Amino acid sequence: NMSPMKLCVPGDKLCSAEDCIPGTGVYLRHGYIYSSLAGYVLRKNEGEELPVISVVRETETQLLPDVGAIVTCKVETYKSFRPGDIVLAKVISLGDVQSNYLLTTAENELGVVVAHSEAGAQMVPISWCEMQCPLTHAKEFRKVARVQPEYLQA
Amino acid sequence: MAGLELLSDQGYRLDGRKATELRKLQARMGVFTQADGSAYLEQGNTKALAVVYGPHEMRGSRSRTLHDRAVINCQYSMATFSTAERKRRPHGDRKSTEMSLHLKQTFEAAVMTQLYPRSQIDIYVKILQSDGGNYSVCVNAATLAVIDAGIPMRDYVCACTVGFVDETPLADLCYAEENGGVSSLALALLPRGGQIALLQMDARLHQDHLETLIEAAMTACKGVSKVLDEVVRQHLQEASVLTGE
Numbered sequence: 121n122m123s124p125m126k127l128c129v130p131g132d133k134l135c136s137a138e139d140c141i142p143g144t145g146v147y148l149r150h151g152y153i154y155s156s157l158a159g160y161v162l163r164k165n166e167g168e169e170l171p172v173i174s175v176v177r178e179t180e181t182q183l184l185p186d187v188g189a190i191v192t193c194k195v196e197t198y199k200s201f202r203p204g205d206i207v208l209a210k211v212i213s214l215g216d217v218q219s220n221y222l223l224t225t226a227e228n229e230l231g232v233v234v235a236h237s238e239a240g241a242q243m244v245p246i247s248w249c250e251m252q253c254p255l256t257h258a259k260e261f262r263k264v265a266r267v268q269p270e271y272l273q274a
Numbered sequence: 275m276a277g278l279e280l281l282s283d284q285g286y287r288l289d290g291r292k293a294t295e296l297r298k299l300q301a302r303m304g305v306f307t308q309a310d311g312s313a314y315l316e317q318g319n320t321k322a323l324a325v326v327y328g329p330h331e332m333r334g335s336r337s338r339t340l341h342d343r344a345v346i347n348c349q350y351s352m353a354t355f356s357t358a359e360r361k362r363r364p365h366g367d368r369k370s371t372e373m374s375l376h377l378k379q380t381f382e383a384a385v386m387t388q389l390y391p392r393s394q395i396d397i398y399v400k401i402l403q404s405d406g407g408n409y410s411v412c413v414n415a416a417t418l419a420v421i422d423a424g425i426p427m428r429d430y431v432c433a434c435t436v437g438f439v440d441e442t443p444l445a446d447l448c449y450a451e452e453n454g455g456v457s458s459l460a461l462a463l464l465p466r467g468g469q470i471a472l473l474q475m476d477a478r479l480h481q482d483h484l485e486t487l488i489e490a491a492m493t494a495c496k497g498v499s500k501v502l503d504e505v506v507r508q509h510l511q512e513a514s515v516l517t518g519e
Binding site: 127129130131132133145147149154156157158159177178179214215216220 | 331341386391392421424426427428429430464465466467503506507509510511513514
């Protein structure tokens with residue numbers, strides 16, 4: 121499915137646009153596909169007529185989030201979060217000229233991961249919309265993320 | 275006439291090179307781990323250090339944000355010990371500002387900025403020892419640093435400073451030649467496609483010589499690109515050996 125990896129540098133002509141579909145780390149010019157990174161050439165057969173050609177580096181530095189990427193962020197709205205909560209959110213848009221990224225927590229797996237109560241203790245989730253303080257037993261509203269059990273620390 | 279001859283009758287220059295010969299070019303990538311990309315480059319006695327950060331969110335003036343591509347922010351500076359006499363003002367002077375602007379224009383032509391809208395890429399270059407061809411050495415060092423950072427580029431950017439003496443173009447000028455009354459021209463080239471990213475000259479040159487000089491500059495740049503290519507490939511191989519591929 122994948123052929124052995126070959127070294128390439130920016131500007132290297134990899135193949136014609138008729139042989140492959142351009143992936144990441146490459147660009148199209150005058151009907152040919154050129155590399156734009158220094159790394160290894162990867163040809164993958166995704167099940168379509170032409171293989172997808174891309175260039176990868178060992179250290180995949182995640183430079184900027186793209187649409188669909190999962191990111192962590194601190195938030196400031198009061199409805200389902202409080203200032204200082206750690207939240208898992210998804211990027212839905214890169215925004216327009218004035219505003220920056222638009223994020224959503226409208227999924228079961230997204231929402232508050234770590235929150236502290238008004239007393240200052242770290243709260244325990246008791247449902248998808250409530251968390252409880254272990255010291256005062258007071259409940260507070262949060263939009264809780266459904267984290268897989270194996271990722272929860274005792 | 276006694277004194278230093280820029281080009282002797284046998285065709286040798288002040289440092290013993292031939293007219294089209296480049297200075298010895300040595301470079302290393304990834305010299306700093308805390309920066310996203312870095313490179314150290316020596317061309318003869320001129321030494322430059324280039325550091326790249328980014329792409330990251332716009333810092334400072336948000337008003338300079340471009341909605342469809344990244345902003346490239348370049349800063350050129352010289353170390354106070356880089357010249358024969360200790361430099362009083364390493365950055366902020368006219369020459370540094372002009373160089374920074376030229377570097378910015380050069381890399382805007384090669385870096386694929388449209389992949390990172392509303393972000394910023396910083397390129398800082400410092401000359402540690404100045405012996406002519408400062409702009410060219412900066413461009414070559416910065417190219418390696420940008421590649422080290424993993425920022426996509428159309429092609430390498432290779433630069434060289436050339437001059438005209440006695441109807442002969444001299445490639446890769448050193449400080450003595452630059453200040454010896456040679457009409458010098460600096461060219462930054464994308465070698466694979468043969469496209470010129472920047473061409474700069476502020477001396478007096480006869481119109482008939484211009485084409486010859488540009489040709490000589492392009493040949494010299496292609497020579498530089500071969501050496502840079504070797505450096506990049508070797509760095510990739512070393513990195514793959516370390517990760518055990």
